[in-house]
Amino acid sequence: MTPLPVLLVDDDGLMRAGLRAVLSTDDRLLVVGEAADGREAIAATRRLGPRVVLMDVxxxxxxxxxxxxxxxxxxxxARVLMLTTFSDDDYVLGALxxxxxxFMLKRTQPEELIAAIHTIAGGESLLSPTVTTTVIDRLAREPEPDPxxxxxxxxxTPRERDVLLLIARGLTNAEIAASLQVEESTIKTHVKRILSKLNLRDRVQAVIFVYESGLVRAGEAHPPVAAREAHPRI
Incomplete structure (x- = not known):
């Protein structure tokens, strides 16, 4: 199997060396290059075509x-995984x-970082629990939703809105399918359509959209799913 190409971006050479050492323990990953700032990162991404970019803030x-x-x-x-020592909410929301x-903190354990890279490369999105809390708390302090x-x-559609709400609760496709009593493949189709209609890149942006739209406000109970017939038509 061809290793997954990864680009390391950090202005600290020792940090890049440490990350390279960590990733070298997984033969499914291959560090194809390094960059010390954002401009170098863009050039390296164009030149090397990494699947995942580990990006400092x-x-x-x-x-x-x-x-x-x-x-x-x-x-x-290319998928970007922000890796930083800072959990400041402005940086988190700005990056997302x-x-x-x-978005993960640099104190993340090596095995968790490796798992996160594979998750990102597989098309999923990922936030550490601390970062998730930061995002939601920050959104709660923002002004009224943009009309x-x-x-x-x-x-x-009503069903797509239901799925979007469950995405905002952090449920996986399998969990959403179980909640709505449909096949997981059906949920995958709904998710693709939701992201396409709303012009969103991934599930992380979908969560942000839900809170920015005012559909759910931070601190509220889990958003309800509209009642449907026992065997809903999808």
Whole structure:
């Protein structure tokens, strides 16, 4: 099996060396390059075609958030996993809104980091529990939802809205399927349609969208799923 290509981006050479050592313990991963700032990261992504970019947030010249925004634009197949010592909510939301597929703290255990890389590469999104709490708490302090964002919800069918709410609760496709009593393949189709209709990159952005739209406010009970007949038509 061809190893998964990974790009390391951090202005600290010792940190890059440490990450390279950690990833070398998994023969399914291959570090194809390194970069010391955002501009180098963009150039390296164009040149090397990594599947996953491990991106630091605070770097000179161009930070990780600006670099992520550009990488997502020029190489949409690349997945960005932010890895930083900072859990500041501005950085977290900025990175996720820029298109990062996950955000983890550098104190993450090596095995957890490796698992996260594979998760990101597989098309899923990932946030550590601490980061998830930070995101939701920050969104709770934001002003009233943008009407333009709320209007986008009208693009969804009632069942797609149900699925979106369950995504916001952090449920997996399998758990959503069990909740709605349908096949998991049906939920996968719904998720693809939701992301396409709302022009969202992945599930992380879907969660942010739910809170930004006002469909759910942080601190509320789990959002209810509208009642359906015993055997709903999908």
């Amino acid at each position: 605070r770097m000179p010249d161009m930070d990780g958030i600006a670099a992520t925004r550009e990488i997502v634009r020029v190489a949409p197949e 809104r820029a298109g990062a597929s996950g 333009a964002v709320s209007r986008r919800l009208r693009l969804l």
